[in-house]
Amino acid sequence: MTEHSVHDHYDHEGSKLGMWLFIFTELLFFGGLFIVYAVMRYKNETAFALAGEGLDVFIGTFNTIILLVSSATIAMSISSIQMKKKNLTVVLLGITLVLAIVFLINKYYEWGAKIEHGLFPGTETLHQFGHGETLFFGLYYFMTGLHALHIIIGVVLIAVMMVKVHKGKIHEDRFVQLENTGLYWHLVDIIWIFLFPLFYLIA
Amino acid sequence: MDKSNLPNYLEHKGKYKGIFAWIFSTDHKRIGLLYLYAIMAFFVVAAILGLLMKFELIAPGKTIMEAKAYNAVFTLHGITMIFLVVVPGIPAILGNFFLPILIGAKDVFYPKLNLLSWWLYMLGAVIALSSQFMNGASPDTGWTFYAPYSFQTQSNVLPALIGAFILGFSSILTGLNFIVTMHRLRAPGMKWMKMPLFPWTLYGTSWIQLLATPVVGITLLMVVAEKVLSIGFFDPALGGDPILYQHLFWIYSHPAVYIMILPAMGVISEVIPAFAKKKIFGYNAIVLSTMLIAFVGYFVWGHHMFTAGMSETSLFAFSFLTFIVAIPSAIKIFNWLATLYKGSIMLRTPMYWAVSFLFVFMIGGLTGMVLGALSTNVHLHDTAFVVAHFHFIVFGGLGFAFFAGIHYWFPKIFGKMYDEAWANTGWIIFFMGFLTLYFPMFLLGIQGMPRRYYDYVPEFHFTNIISSFGAFIMIAGLTVILINLFKSAKRGEKAEMNPWGGKSLEWTIPSPPPLENFEDIPEIK
Amino acid sequence: MxxxxxxxxxxxxxxxxxxxxxxxxxxxxxxxxxxxxxxxxxxxxxxxxxxxxxxxxxxxHLLYDKKMYALMVVGVLVVMTIVLIITFLDYGY
The missing domain is CATH 1.20.5 (Single alpha-helices involved in coiled-coils or other helix-helix interfaces)
Incomplete structure (x- = not known):
């Protein structure tokens, strides 16, 4: 693809800046949703509290801890590639990947149980509860769904990183892709850090 | 004249041939031209739609179309002009082409991402426009997609929403690319406060693109979800809040006005000193006011909603902030005027455009103050006055600056000169047509003629005839300008390296520039 | 670099x-x-x-990286907060 020499440059700092800018757009993307959440919750305080009781705090806490651990392991993988420990890096990325998938499986069962009870946008059951509950679950599915989509993208990215580290394309002198994947993964973590109290702890 | 024997970017032979040498090119100059051709095509279509609207309004009652057709036409005109023409407009065309050259770089930081942005732009455009050709009615919501109508109407809003979402992505990626380019690829010695003003305005714009576009992205997604799943965010029947939609929509769409106008101000800040043969007056003030506009412009969105039923606190806050944001814009006007003062002014085509820009932009800005004041806004809200105001700002501001820029840089882009007599003729016809078209709309608005109706009471007839007549003149002028540019790009006289005696970096390299712009990266002292 | x-x-x-x-x-x-x-x-x-x-x-790594990143993050969060506050002027007051 390279048409001219400029494409070959490697600029760690520049690539990282690009990733940070992307993270800012993600923050604003979810920021819009947080504004919607804040306004809805302000107008339907009691209903949100009641609806929040429908969510399982244990699963929520469990998933939070899973994401926090995965964040730590991916951060460690960046340290280990700098220390030239290739195999350790792959193992740490592998742990991150497994944790991400466990998170998704939990989410799947959590959503599945809710949908079985008819708690899904547009159903009669939900509408009978009233406006506040309808909005709460609407936001719940929309925000956690969008977050889960980001997790899925993260899983793909982490898998690609594992292959690249394994093949030696990412090494102690060229690891900005791994670092950027890490930044992305921490962002996903931060968003969950806020989603967790807003949905699970609001009861 | 040629400093080197390198083939220029137009003649360069790469891996691909024919059209693929363009649509797969990662060269920022070729991508700039790809945007130029695409945007010009959309612009012409949308301008013709505008002409059809003015034709409909030439007399009360049905002239050429019914109410429904009129609704569809102004929606398509709005969506095309806003999302496909003016938001990408100057950054994607002139920014892509000249940002790297002006800061002394060989390309943008992410050349492939740049190409991807163009592809996303085309994809978004095709999806958004496909709404016209699918089964069912064309979208009739206006470009603002106000809830709850946007998810209740049976017309094809879905493709328009999804198209706008993808276009947002393209816009974000361009902004991201530009910011990293300016942080990392400035020529050695070019400190931030030595960077030319056009890149500075692109810097401000890029930050707005980055921080505002995602908000409208998520909002459009919520409307899509509303339509598909009936979640209820904006649906009063389910406890949702349609005013909240307006908030979110304008949190993007007001800053979007600054996405449009800042680069226009940048172009003017390049053109005026070049033709006044002086250094720009108050460089620091222009840089500072650019960043201030970008920042404060983020918090004034509510002035689009003065009659929507907001709280009184909001009304006061938004009106106050709106007046604040006028200050940095006015600072710039004074800077440009002071640059002209005692300059040895060279009146060539780009300068005609730049000076008429000052004129129309002033009118647009001052009528903006009228609309920003709460009491007058109540009277003028949703009237032809608003339409006239934003056409003075967006078309008068951005359009005039674009034509100033395209004439100014034409010899550099194509290596040919345009025919100056025709260019000036086109300008004067266009300028007169513009004023005849939009000025009467201020009067109509004050008299109370609402916007977005295909019909009106007989009292408004005479003024509407003048306005519609102006539309025909303006389109005639536009035709002259575009034909002249296209013909000259093919068969114009060969242009020199620096036909205007400009001082910035683009005039130190051959016209048209070689593939990598600079043989050796220049050092700035 | x-x-x-x-x-x-x-x-x-x-x-x-x-x-x-x-x-x-x-x-x-x-x-x-x-x-x-x-x-x-x-x-x-x-x-x-x-x-x-x-x-x-x-x-x-904001603590260890160039201060520019931290400044940018703070700036973005400030913008978000102001937007939230201004939006609430329409609801809370």
Whole structure:
């Protein structure tokens, strides 16, 4: 693809800046949703509290801890590639990947149980509860769904990183892709850090 | 004249041939031209739609179309002009082409991402426009997609929403690319406060693109979800809040006005000193006011909603902030005027455009103050006055600056000169047509003629005839300008390296520039 | 360009931060189970804020990187906060 020499440059700092800018757009993307959440919750305080009781705090806490651990392991993988420990890096990325998938499986069962009870946008059951509950679950599915989509993208990215580290394309002198994947993964973590109290702890 | 024997970017032979040498090119100059051709095509279509609207309004009652057709036409005109023409407009065309050259770089930081942005732009455009050709009615919501109508109407809003979402992505990626380019690829010695003003305005714009576009992205997604799943965010029947939609929509769409106008101000800040043969007056003030506009412009969105039923606190806050944001814009006007003062002014085509820009932009800005004041806004809200105001700002501001820029840089882009007599003729016809078209709309608005109706009471007839007549003149002028540019790009006289005696970096390299712009990266002292 | 210096953060630091994050999470769950009403959610959100500061500054290296990144993050968060406050002028007052 390279048409001219400029494409070959490697600029760690520049690539990282690009990733940070992307993270800012993600923050604003979810920021819009947080504004919607804040306004809805302000107008339907009691209903949100009641609806929040429908969510399982244990699963929520469990998933939070899973994401926090995965964040730590991916951060460690960046340290280990700098220390030239290739195999350790792959193992740490592998742990991150497994944790991400466990998170998704939990989410799947959590959503599945809710949908079985008819708690899904547009159903009669939900509408009978009233406006506040309808909005709460609407936001719940929309925000956690969008977050889960980001997790899925993260899983793909982490898998690609594992292959690249394994093949030696990412090494102690060229690891900005791994670092950027890490930044992305921490962002996903931060968003969950806020989603967790807003949905699970609001009861 | 040629400093080197390198083939220029137009003649360069790469891996691909024919059209693929363009649509797969990662060269920022070729991508700039790809945007130029695409945007010009959309612009012409949308301008013709505008002409059809003015034709409909030439007399009360049905002239050429019914109410429904009129609704569809102004929606398509709005969506095309806003999302496909003016938001990408100057950054994607002139920014892509000249940002790297002006800061002394060989390309943008992410050349492939740049190409991807163009592809996303085309994809978004095709999806958004496909709404016209699918089964069912064309979208009739206006470009603002106000809830709850946007998810209740049976017309094809879905493709328009999804198209706008993808276009947002393209816009974000361009902004991201530009910011990293300016942080990392400035020529050695070019400190931030030595960077030319056009890149500075692109810097401000890029930050707005980055921080505002995602908000409208998520909002459009919520409307899509509303339509598909009936979640209820904006649906009063389910406890949702349609005013909240307006908030979110304008949190993007007001800053979007600054996405449009800042680069226009940048172009003017390049053109005026070049033709006044002086250094720009108050460089620091222009840089500072650019960043201030970008920042404060983020918090004034509510002035689009003065009659929507907001709280009184909001009304006061938004009106106050709106007046604040006028200050940095006015600072710039004074800077440009002071640059002209005692300059040895060279009146060539780009300068005609730049000076008429000052004129129309002033009118647009001052009528903006009228609309920003709460009491007058109540009277003028949703009237032809608003339409006239934003056409003075967006078309008068951005359009005039674009034509100033395209004439100014034409010899550099194509290596040919345009025919100056025709260019000036086109300008004067266009300028007169513009004023005849939009000025009467201020009067109509004050008299109370609402916007977005295909019909009106007989009292408004005479003024509407003048306005519609102006539309025909303006389109005639536009035709002259575009034909002249296209013909000259093919068969114009060969242009020199620096036909205007400009001082910035683009005039130190051959016209048209070689593939990598600079043989050796220049050092700035 | 200046690609040379990258601080290597030790596993121990990451481990300690992780521990702090988990403790904070459990504490926020605990505090909201006690019936403090609105105060509980305020505390839970403050803890979430504290946790995100930890993630930003140590996991995402803002503490060790150029100050520019930290400034940008703060700037973006300030913009978001102002937008939220201004939006609420229409609801809370």
């Amino acid at each position: 200046e690609n040379s210096e990258h601080k290597i953060v030790s596993f121990k630091t990451y481990g300690l931060v992780l521990l702090a994050l988990i403790v904070l999470t459990l504490f926020s769950v605990y505090i909201t189970q006690l019936d403090f009403g609105n105060l509980g959610i305020v505390v839970a959100l403050s803890i979430a804020g504290l946790k995100s500061v930890l993630v930003f500054s140590i996991f995402m």
